[in-house]
Amino acid sequence: MDNVIFIISTILTVGGALCVLLTKNVMHACVYLLTCLLGVAGLYVTLGADFVAATQLAVYVGGVVILMVFAVMLTGGPNSQSSNKFGIVKIPMMGNAKTYIIGIISAVIFGLMAYKVLSRVITSIQAGEAPVFTETVEKIGFMLVTDHVLAFEISSVLLLGALVGAAIIARPKRGV
Amino acid sequence: MNNTIVSYLSQFESYKGLLESFSSLFGEAGPGLLTFLVFLIGCILVVTVMATIGGLGTYAERKISADMQARMGPNRVGPYGLLQFLADGVKMFLKEDITPNTADKFIFGLAPLLALVGVFGTLAVLPFSSGFTLSNLNVGVFYLIGIGSLVGVAIFLGGYASNSKWSMLGGMRGASQIISYEIPVVLSLMAIVLMSGSLNFGGLVGAQGGLPQEWFIFHNPFTFIGFFVFFIGALAETNRAPFDLPEAESELVSGYHTEYSGMRFAFFALAEYIEVFVVCGVGAAAFLGGYKVPFNLGGEGIIGQVLQVLVFFGKTLALYYLVIMIRWTYPRLRVDQLMTLCWKYLTPMAIFNLIGCALWIYLLDSKSMWDMLAAFVGSMGTGGGH
Numbered sequence: 001m002d003n004v005i006f007i008i009s010t011i012l013t014v015g016g017a018l019c020v021l022l023t024k025n026v027m028h029a030c031v032y033l034l035t036c037l038l039g040v041a042g043l044y045v046t047l048g049a050d051f052v053a054a055t056q057l058a059v060y061v062g063g064v065v066i067l068m069v070f071a072v073m074l075t076g077g078p079n080s081q082s083s084n085k086f087g088i089v090k091i092p093m094m095g096n097a098k099t100y101i102i103g104i105i106s107a108v109i110f111g112l113m114a115y116k117v118l119s120r121v122i123t124s125i126q127a128g129e130a131p132v133f134t135e136t137v138e139k140i141g142f143m144l145v146t147d148h149v150l151a152f153e154i155s156s157v158l159l160l161g162a163l164v165g166a167a168i169i170a171r172p173k174r175g176v
Numbered sequence: 177m178n179n180t181i182v183s184y185l186s187q188f189e190s191y192k193g194l195l196e197s198f199s200s201l202f203g204e205a206g207p208g209l210l211t212f213l214v215f216l217i218g219c220i221l222v223v224t225v226m227a228t229i230g231g232l233g234t235y236a237e238r239k240i241s242a243d244m245q246a247r248m249g250p251n252r253v254g255p256y257g258l259l260q261f262l263a264d265g266v267k268m269f270l271k272e273d274i275t276p277n278t279a280d281k282f283i284f285g286l287a288p289l290l291a292l293v294g295v296f297g298t299l300a301v302l303p304f305s306s307g308f309t310l311s312n313l314n315v316g317v318f319y320l321i322g323i324g325s326l327v328g329v330a331i332f333l334g335g336y337a338s339n340s341k342w343s344m345l346g347g348m349r350g351a352s353q354i355i356s357y358e359i360p361v362v363l364s365l366m367a368i369v370l371m372s373g374s375l376n377f378g379g380l381v382g383a384q385g386g387l388p389q390e391w392f393i394f395h396n397p398f399t400f401i402g403f404f405v406f407f408i409g410a411l412a413e414t415n416r417a418p419f420d421l422p423e424a425e426s427e428l429v430s431g432y433h434t435e436y437s438g439m440r441f442a443f444f445a446l447a448e449y450i451e452v453f454v455v456c457g458v459g460a461a462a463f464l465g466g467y468k469v470p471f472n473l474g475g476e477g478i479i480g481q482v483l484q485v486l487v488f489f490g491k492t493l494a495l496y497y498l499v500i501m502i503r504w505t506y507p508r509l510r511v512d513q514l515m516t517l518c519w520k521y522l523t524p525m526a527i528f529n530l531i532g533c534a535l536w537i538y539l540l541d542s543k544s545m546w547d548m549l550a551a552f553v554g555s556m557g558t559g560g561g562h
Contacts, residue, residue: 027336028282034329054318062325062358066351069332135314137375 006046012039030069037061051136181218182211184307218310222299226450231261233449233496240497241504271438279435280337287334288436288443294326295447298454303377305467305484306476316376317369320458321362324413327451328354331415331422334444335432346431349511350422354413356518361409363526364402367533368392368462371399371542381466386487389546393463396545398532403463405526407495410455412518414448417503424508456495457488464491 016036020029037060044053115122144152185191199206235250235258242249250257275284301316303309313319328351335347369375371392372383384391393403412419423431433444460466467484474480509517536542 025280027280031283031286031333050313050315051318054313054315054322057322058318058325059322062322062328063355066325066329066332066355069329069336070348070351073336137314 005042009039009042009046012036012042014039026072027069030065030072033068034061034065037065049136051140180215180311181308182214185214215310218308222302222304222310223296226296226299226453227446229453230446230449231265233452234264234445235261236496237449237500237503240500244501244504265442268439268442273438273440274435276339276435278339280339283333283337284435285440287330287337288440288447289330290333291327291330291447292443294323294330295450295454297323297326298451301377302454302457303381303461303466304488305481306378306381307481308485309378312376312378314376316378317365317380318375320454321358321365324451324454325354325358327447330447331432334436335422338432338435340435342428342430342434343432346422346424346428346434350415350432353415353419353421353514356515357409357412357419357522360405360518360522360526361413363523363530364406364409365458365462367399367402367526367530370530370533370537371395377461377466381461381468384465384468386465386468386470386472388465389544390468391463391465394545396533396536396540398529398536399463401525402529402533403459405522405529406463407459409518409522409526410459411499411502412514414451414455414499416452416499418506418509419514420503420508421511421514426508452499453492453496456499457492459495460488460491464495466491 012035016032016034016039019032020036023029023032037056041053041056041061044050044056186195195207195210198210202209238260239249239257241247250260253259253263275281298320300310301313301320303312331354332347332351335343335345335350338344368380372380374380374383388394392399394400411417415422421431422428423433425431428434433441436444467488469480469483469487472480474483540548
């Protein structure tokens with residue numbers, strides 16, 4: 001039964017990612033990204049990481065995608081020649097033939113290097129057992145305030161800084 | 177392992193018999209198939225009941241508003257006009273489905289579905305009773321917040337894809353409002369999570385009792401304020417008046433669903449009414465004792481389950497009535513007033529409540545007000561020596 005969820009999640013993830021790459025409308029790309037992120041949440045579920053999956057839903061599906069859509073909408077200018085009917089600038093061809101040839105060659109070289117490094121892992125890979133389902137919430141909470149408390153505090157300070165920074169940027173300027 | 181409807185049923189003998197017959201019929205796939213079937217039946221039941229409640233919600237809305245304005249309300253179709261929502265449904269089916277020429281067709285079609293998917297997704301963890309919860313996830317509260325935010329995406333995309341200025345404004349208002357009000361709602365829910373020490377709804381409800389003084393709302397002063405912060409935030413998250421800015425009829429025609437007609441509009445409307453029910457259910461479960469029956473009447477058997485479902489629905493529908501009443505009582509807020517209310521009043525209050533609850537747990541050993549009052553009165557009684 002687990003395989004069914006895994007296959008569905010994989011199709012969502014890979015299909016969504018491919019559609020993000022292939023579509024020419026930025027707004028559609030955001031929607032496809034949504035399916036891709038949902039698929040990733042499904043993959044977390046099959047790995048027994050329920051808390052991470054819920055976080056994926058809350059953070060990416062709820063927050064990041066809306067922010068992306070907002071950003072795309074606010075930055076797309078309707079006065080451009082190459083804009084489509086939604087006022088969003090179409091993606092131009094990125095580079096010419098030379099760029100693509102160099103890109104392909106470097107991709108091949110990098111791929112071969114990566115294969116050389118990872119070959120031992122790849123050839124000896126075996127299908128592992130899916131981990132037994134356990135409650136992860138308590139463990140994560142415990143680890144966050146004991147072993148990883150420094151990272152926890154640093155990230156909270158970072159988020160506080162972001163919040164204050166956003167408030168300063170959004171504040172009406174005096175005397176202008 | 178998670179508690180699900182299957183794990184509740186599997187304690188009965190008849191279910192075990194069913195399991196054996198399935199195993200003999202389908203071999204190894206038997207248990208999995210039976211689990212799938214139970215979930216399928218449960219899901220169909222919940223979705224059907226919820227869709228009916230969503231439909232009846234529109235009827236209740238019109239009837240209650242008519243009552244408050246000394247009118248009759250719908251009274252032609254069926255007894256007391258009760259079947260009005262079915263007639264409306266048929267009308268929606270038969271209406272022409274119009275897509276504006278300049279709309280983004282793909283997103284325009286997707287948005288209503290996304291709204292409905294987000295709302296139906298939340299039903300999976302709603303605790304109807306101790307046995308009949310589709311899945312009592314360990315991270316239930318967190319999951320509900322996550323999957324519920326799909327509605328915000330849907331409202332924004334619907335407003336954007338219509339390619340109309342009114343829809344666009346409504347969608348933008350909806351998205352900003354839903355994101356902003358998520359913070360006080362989640363923070364006040366977090367205070368309850370702190371009190372009960374659990375992220376799943378079963379644990380949340382299990383930490384409370386059947387009688388009002390055992391509910392979390394009356395547990396301490398902070399949760400009492402927290403309930404109202406949660407309720408106001410929930411009104412805003414479901415775009416209900418006085419926070420119905422995304423579909424402000426007097427300014428934006430109909431807001432984000434101006435360009436929608438027929439079934440697609442019905443999807444948005446249904447999603448809204450079911451979301452109100454879900455949010456009221458979460459409020460009832462987290463603050464008002466959920467499905468706990470007073471004095472544990474009915475026990476753990478089937479009668480107890482039925483009573484629990486009735487109690488849960490009773491509490492939730494009482495809140496639902498309150499939501500509708502508020503809509504027909506208060507005028508709409510302005511956009512800047514909305515944001516001021518959220519960021520300058522509700523969010524600080526929610527944070528204050530969270531810290532207060534943490535201190536209450538730390539200093540007073542998370543005893544409820546009533547326990548302390550009873551202990552105090554008891555000591556007075558013995559010390560007084562009449």
